Amino acid sequence: SAVISQKPSRDICQRGTSLTIQCQVDSQVTMMFWYRQQPGQSLTLIATANQGSEATYESGFVIDKFPISRPNLTFSTLTVSNMSPEDSSIYLCSVEAPQGGEQFFGPGTRLTVL
C-alpha cells in the first residue's frame, strides 16, 4: 500500500488562527479524503479531494471553514480556519487504492485549540 505522511503531526494553536495540514503520498492516487476524529469518537468524513476539481464537502462542513487544495496526484492540504476549541480533533487524510475500494490512512494530525 502507499506510504502516506502528514505534517504537522501535532500542533497547539490559539483561537481565531488557522492551520494548514499537509498530506503527501509516495505514489499517484486519484481519490484523497479528509476525515476528522473528535476525542473518543469515530471518524467523520469532511470532504473528498480530487485533483483538478473542487473538493466535495459532506453535510456540516463548508469550504470557508475547511478549504482544501489538491494541486497534483500526490499532495493535498486541509486548512482549519478561524479555529475554536471545538476544532480540537485528529485530522486524517486517506487515499484510495489504485484498484479502488480500500482506503489507507495517514498517521494523522493531532490539533489542540486553546
Next chain:
Amino acid sequence: QKEVEQNSGPLSVPEGAIASLNCTYSDRGSQSFFWYRQYSGKSPELIMSIYSNGDKEDGRFTAQLNKASQYVSLLIRDSQPSDSATYLCAVSSGSARQLTFGSGTQLTVLP
C-alpha cells in the same frame, strides 16, 4: 442518512478465545465493507475488506457478510493481547466511494 451501527463494547475476551465483532448498516445499496483496527493514539489500519456474501478468511481473521440482513461481522480466532484495540466497521455505497464509519468496538484481550 446512511448509518453504521456497532456494539460499543467494551468487549473483553481471554487470550486464545474467539472475539466476535458485529456491525449493521442501513443503506441497502452498500457494496464494500471494511474492518479497521485502531490502536490508541494511532490512525486506523485496514485489516479486512469484503465485497460479496459469505466468509473471507485471512490468517486469524474472518469477515462475514450477509447483505440480506445488512450485517457484517469480524471474528478473531486465538485472540492475543496485541489484538486489544478499537475495531471500526466502515461501509462504502455505490459510486460514492467515501466511507461511513461505525462508532467502533473496543476490544480487550486478557492475558
